[in-house]
Amino acid sequence: MTPAPLHIAGERLMLDPAGLLAWPARRTLVVGDLHLEKGSAFARHGSLLPPYDTRETLARLHLALRRWRPARLVALGDSFHDAGGAGRLAAEDAQTLHRLLDGIEMLWVLGNHDPTPPEGLPGTALEEHRDGPLLFRHQAQRGPVKPGEVSGHFHPKGTMPTRCGGVTRPCFVADAWRVMLPAFGAYTGGLDAADPAIAGLFPRGARLFLLGKDRLYSLPMGPGRTRAATA
């Protein structure tokens, strides 16, 4: 795993190919939309999806925590797929989560899927989290922002043209002001970074970092370039 450095607001951040962002100076690890218990949320509505998504997501998170050994973990909102999600955690998964967060300061930024703090879990819930020049929030704010906004919400993915056709992967989207994280959950799909909803936040263009097995693949995105969105 080779992380890629990203400089924003004078800080050196590391983009992890697993889809997380590390801030070594502050021993902080940041993770985007986890959507835990998405499977059981669907099951409530009659789609009995395999109930292994939470365990899969936590297993991936476990690897990242071992790699970075952070003092603080920031989850950028939509950590649970819905407000009742934390209550539906299987006992075993809840235990895993407790174990993972042991000794770590956990900050739950609230998202649109989980507007209330998760019940029975360690950590602090907050609307936004500011640390030095960096501002952690769920959804990027429209219009100009001060350099240093870190957000999730949109589940960006990008397509790299190769000689064997386009290869699509979840990606980071970054410019000099903001960085957007890909969704982290096992059941999270993606939205094309060229979609106006994302591209509109980067009026001067952006750089996409597509997630690979061991490294990131960087790809520029022109300003305001919009294509017909593909599902």
Next chain:
Amino acid sequence: MGTLPEPFAAWFAGRGWTPRAHQVALLRAAEAGESALLIAPTGGGKTLAGFLPSLIDLAARPRPGLHTLYVSPLKALAVDIARNLMAPVEEMGLPIRIETRTGDTPANRRARQRDDPPHLLLTTPESLLLLLSNPEAGTFFAGLGAVVVDEIHALAGTKRGDQLALGLARLASLAPAARRVGLSATVAHPEPLRAFLSPSGRAEDVRLVQVRGGAAPELSVQLPAGHLPWGGHMGLASAPEIYRKIREARVTIVFVNTRAQAELVFQALWKLNDDALPIALHHGSLTVEQRRKVEAAMAAGRLRAVVATASLDLGIDWGDVDQVIQVGAPKGVARLLQRVGRANHRMDEPSRAVLVPANRFEVIECAAALEAVRHEELDGDPPRPGGLDVLAQHLLAMACHAPFHPDDLYAEVTRAAPYAALPRRDFDDVLCFVEDGGYALRAYDRFRKLFRDAEGMVHVRDQRVARQLRMNLGTIVETPMIKVRLRGGPVLGEVEEWFVSTLEPGDNFMFAGQALRFEALDAMSAIVTRGGEGELRVPTYAGARLPLSTWLAARVREILHDPQKWRLLPGPVRDWLRLQGKRSMLPEKDGLLIETFPRGGRWFLVAYGFEGRLAHQTLGMLVTKRMERAGYAPMGYLATDYVLAAWSAFEPTEVESLFEEDILGEDLEEWMAESSMLRRTFRNIATIAGLIEKNHPGHEKRPRQMTMNSDLIYDVLRKHEPDHILLRATRQEAAGGLTDVARIGLVLARAKGRIRHLRLDRVSPLAVPALIEEGREWVAGGAEDALLAEAAALVEEVTGGEEIFAETLAEVTEGVRVRAGVVDKPRHRERHPRRNRFVRSAPKSVTGA
């Protein structure tokens, strides 16, 4: 005569008819209370034969209630048959009510039908299952006397057929006295159809009534007047000849193999249409209204020709069609005969049909098809086991109907032929899946759809579950489609969503017989204007091209190998084969000819497998993988119905070892699990089984959170519960449905010890068509990640790490050339004209595309 009671005898006599032998035979079977399968060519009064016993019974003993249920694969057919039956019923003044019930039937009429059923109800497999899932199904069907299944050959062996077979099994429980009648076109193997129809799942319980085809069809092959094309599949070089044939006949159906071809042939004909003959277009992506309009015009005799795809293979009889033209190779004999039978629906007159091959190989294929027809040798796939996903849907539907005991339902299900060999374990696992997902991790007890009572009876949880089932019922999983709408005008039809996603505003494409310009995408449809110009793209559709059937492939090999048979072929093709014999050699009947030769700085390897494009495609993937390991640096490959061609940087020397049989075990397994094919199969299975919600074409899109990418589910499930019933079903279907894997096995087994490798100094005549073929696959050389690295490095190199350079990137990637996708979108099915750059630019007239 004395075979028919009054008023039927008089009615027949009044039209100068005598009952035909098979009509009488069905009548006798009905009198004995036996089920019967009628196999007859089109035009034999098949439908009337199926209904006659019911009409006679009802005329003799009028009584209220549903008497006969008719099931057809096509809505339109059900409607048309209902209309046709009305005539005799009214003329004889019979007290018989005939109605249809399909997805289009308004709710109030459905409600009335439930309270007061007609005597004859005409419907589709999906509507039948809906009826069966009703709690009142028991009383509705209690008095049922007969079930007539039309075009049974088109249903058996498909998932819709599986669904119908299960439905019939349930009907047999509700109405044990009901006999069954199957109506089928001529098929190679009637036994599986008999079993499919049988109430016991055993063929011998169904009486077989077979009508030998009346006059043999008159088939001929038409070649273009000018040069005989080397490649291409569209057959446009023959447009003038096709047009001339249309002018000479009264009414012609021009059958083509793909929707894209339909658009192009239609366009080509209209360019020649100086006489302004009424020629229409008919394919599955046009709007229903448009298709109905064309069908009505055809029925009213207002058309001289219609260019059609498989959308007209089945269906309504048009007595006036006196000529069928098949453009492009027929690919299978049974299908060819079915199409030929669309001409002249009178049994005693021969059907007239013209085959128009598009290239030299297709000429041989047409000759092979003609021979097969002459020898009455049909092709057909053996029956496959019923789908577990269809079973899952059925189990839920049955629970919605009434509580059941698993033992009873298992017994009932195994009386349906496709499920006769269903292991109890699979049945139980499917039932568990429907109940609560059936996962080893019992997480969904709260959300279960079914529950069992103390007696072990299975109940459905609530009405919401039943509603959800009815929304998602059916076994046809649509590819996401987008409507094409004229700006400020009507909807023209639908194209696949991925095709629209490749369009930029201002791009031009051909659809519904018109040149269109793509303007914008709104929420629901692609907005277009008329009058596109320049390079027109043609939308293509998933699974559009059928592979060559095994039977036909064997005959093609036979003709190639035996110069005696070359008299069947026209001069230019004979010359071509002779030249091949001189420069290289002709493929042997058994064995595998492989040529290698240098060309344009690379080495080409051409293997003459003759096992169909899909088989060659898979083989290409496996062989290039081996070439990579052997250090030949393969760069790409291409598969046609006849050959596999691969090219590499270095000369492949140990060619025999590339084609060793163990290639299948060693690489296939690994490739399969990761392949897009398995993911696609899983998506269909998960949808039909009810794990993910169906796309409802034309309906408002769900919010993004509500749709779920089946690939993500596949990955998680494969990792955490690889033996889950849905994954087992996926593997079973892929292995069974993947006849091409079996066919690769055939090629390799045949070739064992008989590989003839010829090292040539230049391309051989037989290899030329392959080299100008479109639709190449590129070797992924390891994995996606390697490609990403390469592309990223290339971009870096050109731009020196500059931040914003969309323009430059576009140029670079233009150079890199995005091609057929191995990933994500089914782009490889598309034939982008601009991509022709890859094809060593053959002039358009040569490729015919």
